[in-house]
Structure formats: C-alpha cells, structure tokens
Amino acid sequence: MQGCAGNAIHRETPTTLPSEEKLEEVRQVWKQNFDGLISDLAISKNGELIAVATGPDPEGGKTRRSPIEIIAYDSAGAIRWRTGSPAQIKSLTVSDDGKTVWVVTYDDKITALGPAGETLWQAEGTCKLIALDPARK
Secondary structure (H helix, E strand, O other): OEOOOOOEOOOOOOOOOOOOOOOOOOOOOOOOOOOOEEEEEEEOOOOOOEEEEEEOOOOOHHHHHOOOEEEEEOOOOOEEEEEEOOOOEEEEEEOOOOOOEEEEEOOOEEEEEOOOOOEEEEEEOOOOOOOOOOOOO
C-alpha cells in the first residue's frame, strides 16, 4: 500500500475472524416512522440522546408539506423535545453527554440547542461541527 507522503506501509490484515470472537447480537430496541425525509441523525456517545433532522419530501405527496424540525429521542424512543427550523438542516452534532445539539442549516447558520431544545446561541457558519470534550486534551 502507498502512504499519502509516498512512504510504503505494510499492514497484515487477517482474512478470517478468530473462532473465539463472537459477533454481538443486533436487536431492534424501538422504531419510529417519519413524515417526509430524514436529512441527518446523530447519537450522543453515552447513547442517551438521538437527534433526528426531518424535512419535506419534494416527491412525497402529502409529506411534501412536512415541517422542517429536529426531534430528540431518549434511548427508549420517547420524544424528549422537538423544535422547528426555518431552513433545511444540513447536519447535526450531539455532545457526548447528550445535553447539547448543534444544528447547521442551509441558510448558513449554526445553532446550539440545550437540554430542552431551547436555543443557546446562533452564529454564521457552514461547516459540520465536531464535539470535543474539554476535559480531554
């Protein structure tokens, strides 16, 4: 393999999994149907908050008029909060502890939402945010 700086990289890759390893069983915990489209989804590192960005489906008949909103669910699938957005949502980022959701919209705004979905602050911006833990340096 070739490295990005032109250095050769050798990596041994196993072709089979050791028989001692067991694959984790995957099971459905909850499910939710949405009107319209899901434009992004983010999950807190602790798994306590799932944020979903939804919007209208231009080809979806009645879902064409679906609201643009962010819906926050707990790990059991119950809605914690929901809030509308004036512009289509480009991306979501959730803090590790699930207490803050950052929303980037197509009108070039970054909005921080608090634990109850309230706006904490808003700024101009277009990038996808990455949540960093201030305790880790």
